[in-house]
Amino acid sequence: MAADSSTSLRTERGLTQQAFDCLLRWLDPDRDRAAKKYEDIRIRLTKVFEGRGCVNPEDLTDETIDRVASRLDDVAARYEGEPFLYFHGVARLIYLEYSRKRINPPQTSIATAPQEIEEKYDCLDECLSRLTPRNRELILLYYRHERRTKIDSRREIAQQLGVSPNALRIRAHRIKDVLGDCISECMRRRGGS
Amino acid sequence: MTDEVILRAYLLGDLAEDEHVRQEERLLTDKDYFERLLLVEDDLMDEYVSGLLAPAEREKVEKRFLLSPSRQAKIELAANLQRYASELPTAEPALRARRFLPVRASLVQRSPRASALLVWAAFLVVAVGVVVVVQLMMLTRRLDSLEGDKQAAARSATELSDKLGAQAARSDELARKLEQETERRTQLEEETANLKRLLSQPPGSNQSGLLALSLSPGRLRDGGPTRVIEISPAVRVLVLQLSIGANRYRSYRAVLRNDEGVVILAANNLRVAATSYQNYQDGKKIELRVPARLLRPGDYTILLSPANSQERTGTYYFTAKRQK
Numbered sequence: 078m079a080a081d082s083s084t085s086l087r088t089e090r091g092l093t094q095q096a097f098d099c100l101l102r103w104l105d106p107d108r109d110r111a112a113k114k115y116e117d118i119r120i121r122l123t124k125v126f127e128g129r130g131c132v133n134p135e136d137l138t139d140e141t142i143d144r145v146a147s148r149l150d151d152v153a154a155r156y157e158g159e160p161f162l163y164f165h166g167v168a169r170l171i172y173l174e175y176s177r178k179r180i181n182p183p184q185t186s187i188a189t190a191p192q193e194i195e196e197k198y199d200c201l202d203e204c205l206s207r208l209t210p211r212n213r214e215l216i217l218l219y220y221r222h223e224r225r226t227k228i229d230s231r232r233e234i235a236q237q238l239g240v241s242p243n244a245l246r247i248r249a250h251r252i253k254d255v256l257g258d259c260i261s262e263c264m265r266r267r268g269g270s
Numbered sequence: 271m272t273d274e275v276i277l278r279a280y281l282l283g284d285l286a287e288d289e290h291v292r293q294e295e296r297l298l299t300d301k302d303y304f305e306r307l308l309l310v311e312d313d314l315m316d317e318y319v320s321g322l323l324a325p326a327e328r329e330k331v332e333k334r335f336l337l338s339p340s341r342q343a344k345i346e347l348a349a350n351l352q353r354y355a356s357e358l359p360t361a362e363p364a365l366r367a368r369r370f371l372p373v374r375a376s377l378v379q380r381s382p383r384a385s386a387l388l389v390w391a392a393f394l395v396v397a398v399g400v401v402v403v404v405q406l407m408m409l410t411r412r413l414d415s416l417e418g419d420k421q422a423a424a425r426s427a428t429e430l431s432d433k434l435g436a437q438a439a440r441s442d443e444l445a446r447k448l449e450q451e452t453e454r455r456t457q458l459e460e461e462t463a464n465l466k467r468l469l470s471q472p473p474g475s476n477q478s479g480l481l482a483l484s485l486s487p488g489r490l491r492d493g494g495p496t497r498v499i500e501i502s503p504a505v506r507v508l509v510l511q512l513s514i515g516a517n518r519y520r521s522y523r524a525v526l527r528n529d530e531g532v533v534i535l536a537a538n539n540l541r542v543a544a545t546s547y548q549n550y551q552d553g554k555k556i557e558l559r560v561p562a563r564l565l566r567p568g569d570y571t572i573l574l575s576p577a578n579s580q581e582r583t584g585t586y587y588f589t590a591k592r593q594k
Contacts, residue, residue, distance in 0.1 A: 121304055125294050127341060128280060130334040161298040169291070201350050220316075220348075221355035246309045253312070257347055 200263035479506030487584025519576040
């Protein structure tokens with residue numbers, strides 16, 4: 078899942094450019110490595126909040142980062158250890174605050190309007206055509222399996238492609254990431270959600 | 271428990287709190303472990319979409335796992351991929367479709383504008399193809415017809431050429447025969463005139479001994495029958511009348527040679543014979559009188575030329591024979 082680094086420059090929660098720069102320096106003296114670590118922490122924190130069943134994991138992640146950045150002067154002077162674990166500690170506090178505020182668990186619904194369903198399907202078709210032929214072949218073979226023989230068909234597909242089943246899973250995952258981003262962009266162009 | 275089992279339990283919320291926290295810490299600090307979580311998450315979503323989850327797991331997915339919008343989007347994608355792949359006939363045709371039909375056929379059903387464009391495009395392609403094929407067939411037929419005409423024309427040309435050649439050969443033959451007949455007629459007329467002269471002389475009188483005959487120029491000895499002159503013992507002088515056509519000179523010179531090139535007789539200052547009816551009929555002539563005793567049996571040539579010029583007016587050939 079790609080992180081949107083532009084949200085790190087939000088000012089509505091008080092994260093200034095200076096604070097952001099300090100945060101990067103705390104993560105790593107090298108700015109490029111620091112930026113990479115920043116993206117990693119965003120993605121993983123979002124997954125942590127998803128694992129807790131939160132409906133807005135990205136917002137909670139941003140809040141976590143903002144709070145860490147706001148305390149950085151104090152943290153940087155006294156904290157010793159893996160920065161990611163510090164983020165985790167703050168995230169747990171934020172989750173507790175979130176869970177106290179949430180009264181009723183929301184209803185899960187992935188139903189969308191029929192027109193939007195059709196548009197997404199069209200976008201999928203368009204995005205599949207943009208894949209390399211090998212990737213297109215792989216992902217369609219990966220999903221073209223009988224329900225009861227899924228594992229067997231993956232082994233067969235992996236053998237056919239000359240890769241391990243785990244490597245096949247990894248490639249399929251990456252292709253789906255690409256397709257997901259492509260479909261989102263396609264829907265934005267069409268004025269969809 | 272294996273890592274995948276633990277991660278699956280983590281995703282479904284089946285771990286105790288302290289274990290859940292430990293998993294979170296490991297995910298935040300262990301990159302490989304985190305990526306393995308993403309794969310287990312994918313598998314869980316695929317199983318949910320395929321309907322392979324047990325009811326209890328399905329409930330946990332719907333109540334906890336799918337609360338985030340990003341996971342909902344991933345579930346949608348997995349479901350659409352499964353539907354897309356299942357709508358392809360077979361795996362092999364999917365590859366063929368990829369190669370030859372980059373746009374899914376079902377796109378036609380789902381996008382009216384695109385379907386209309388595709389239909390029109392296909393119609394145009396077919397229409398153009400038909401027109402091209404028909405034109406090619408017509409051109410091929412025309413070409414065959416022209417080829418046939420060309421061959422017929424060539425045959426006609428060959429036939430005409432053969433006919434013309436035959437006509438030309440026939441014309442030459444006729445011209446040669448005409449010339450021979452004319453020559454023969456002249457000979458007969460001369461013989462008739464000589465006989466008349468002989469008959470008109472009284473018996474016992476001294477015959478003049480003249481034998482007159484005409485010669486035409488250009489009669490090569492080898493090109494056809496040479497004029498044969500039979501000289502009887504009574505003939506003492508041959509009067510050779512040499513046809514010269516249009517007379518351009520006042521006088522001529524004639525040289526008589528035998529077949530060895532020896533000059534037998536040379537005569538100068540020969541003039542055109544006096545106009546007479548006979549001369550008028552046969553054209554202008556030069557008379558050359560040759561004593562018969564000079565002519566032994568054999569072939570002879572007369573070269574006629576203007577008196578003061580090297581120009582040759584004509585060459586005359588004859589063969590002399592002696593009658594006994």
